[in-house]
Amino acid sequence: MSWIRKLFGLGPQNDQAEYDDGQATLVVSAPVAPASNSGGLPRFSGLANEIEDDRGQSRELSAGHRLGRAYPVSQPVSDLRQFAGRRELLTSVIRSIEERRMHVVLYGDRGIGKTSLLHIIALLAKDARYLVRYSSCSASSDLDSTFRAIAEDIPLLYHEKGDPTSAQVESGKTLADLFDASRLTPASLSEVLDGVSGTRLLIILDEFDRTENPDFRREVAELIKNLSDRSSKVQILIGGVAENLSELVRQIPSIRRNLLGIPVGRMSDAELIEILTNGQAISGLLIDKIAQERLIASANGSPYLANLIAHQASSRAIERGGKSVTSADLKDGLAMMAREQMLRLPEAAQQQVEKLLTQVPHDQLRAAVGHALEHFGQVTLNQFPALKPMADGEASGEIPLTFVDDGVPLTIWLRLAELQS
Structure with missing residues (x-):
């Protein structure tokens, strides 16, 4: 045999x-050719093995693949050429890290572009010869497992104990080899990290709000304080969903002088236009002026919504063989998004959507859900008395109210945007 x-x-x-x-x-069979008679079924627009060259330039990419690159909706932006807006914010973060040697926290609502910002900062730091390590937190994250994994990816060469000509360095030892078997603590971890030399180390902890372990939050806060007290060459950049800095880091009051909290807010219309300009250049599909104005209004300052709406509207234009995205394409795209969003909601939330759409004047409802999308899903009856149908019992006008499901405001926003487009 x-x-x-x-x-x-x-x-x-x-x-x-x-x-x-x-x-x-070995004779490898060629892929089976698709049946000539598709029975009118929808087909994939491109091949899965379509590739890009080393510079990321398209090689005869299909319209669908170009659209996915033009308006990324399921992944953060990780290409400097596709990043739009946020210039002042990026400048503030870079100066805080480079000049002030601060640890930084980026906080804000979901879908506002925090993870994309972290990826771009990582790329810019690498260009400046920083050693960058990224970790996405989970509900079960703890100090020991998180930082052991980070240390295992840092060569011993970048530590004062790592002689470039030593057998340890040549054999591929890492910072993790400097730890003993006992559980890592802020003190033991900062002692090892304090030995980083020959470069600066930027550790990025994304999704910090997801952790349910209060000890992890407290220990990260202690670690930041220890690193600052030692004037270490290691800095930590944290990203998470929060309305204010205290929600993310509240264990040690004295840590505030070691941290710079930077809120990530809604994008301006000019920044959203930059997103669309980049997308049109990559997709090769223009968005006409009226459709673009309505798209920007529908995005409500959210880069996620801007990309998603542009993607859906452009997809409709491609399906009909159009050479540009029109208001009709935008309306169809918004309708599709609203239907998909509605299907994600539990039954009680769907009922609340229909109730509010039928009982509250649409101009007042649009203002209310727009406010909710900018304030972590919260509204008050003092601000929006027309929302009385959603209040349970004798709710006070000053008490923040939330919807049955956090997807309700977005669903209503999309439904209203469809009606107005």
Whole structure:
């Protein structure tokens, strides 16, 4: 039996090896051609093996693939050429890290672009020869597992104990090899990190709000304080969903002087236009002026919504063979988004959506859900008395109210945007 049979378990009846002078060559079947009669079913617009060159330039990418690159909706932006807006914010973060040696927290609502910002900052820091390590937190994150994983990815070469000519460095040892078997503490971790040399280390902790372990939050706060007290070459950049800095880091009051909290808010219309300009250049599909104005209004300052709406509207234009995105494409795209968003809601939330749409004047409802989208889903009856139908019992006008589901404001916003487009 040939080595091919041994490796793949092929028997004589299905052995597709050909022999030439005792050498075996595996004959690989070509992909089966698609059936000519698709029965009118929708088809994928491109091939899965379409590739890009080293500079990220398209090689005959299909319209669908170009659209995915133009308006990323399921992944953060990780290409400097696609990043739009946020210039002042980026400048503030870079100066805080580089000049003031601060630890930084980026906080804000969901879908506002925090993770994209962190990825871009990581790229810019790497360009400046920083050593950058990124970790996304989870509900079960703890100090020991999180920072051991980070340390395992940092060569011992970047530590004062790592002689470039030593056997340890040449054998691929890492900072994790400097830890003993006991659980890491802020004190033991900061002692090792204080030895980083030859560069500066930027540790990015994203999704910090997801952790449910209060000890992890407290220990990260202690670690930041220890690193600052030691004037270490290690800085920590944190990102998370929060209305204010205290919600993310509230364990140690004295840590405030070591941290700079930077809120990430809504984007301006000019910044959203920059997103759309970049997207049109990549997709090759223009958005007409009226459609663009309505799209920006519908995005409500959210880069996520701007990309998602532009993607859906452009997809409709491609389906009809159009050369530009029109207001009709925008309306169809918003309708599709509203339907998909509605299907994600539980039944009680769907009922609340319909109740509010039928009982509250749409101009007042739009103002209320727009406010909710900018304030972590919260509204008050003092601000929006027309929302009385959603209040349970004798709710006070000053008490912040939330919807049955946090997806309700977005669903209503999309439904109203569709009606107005």
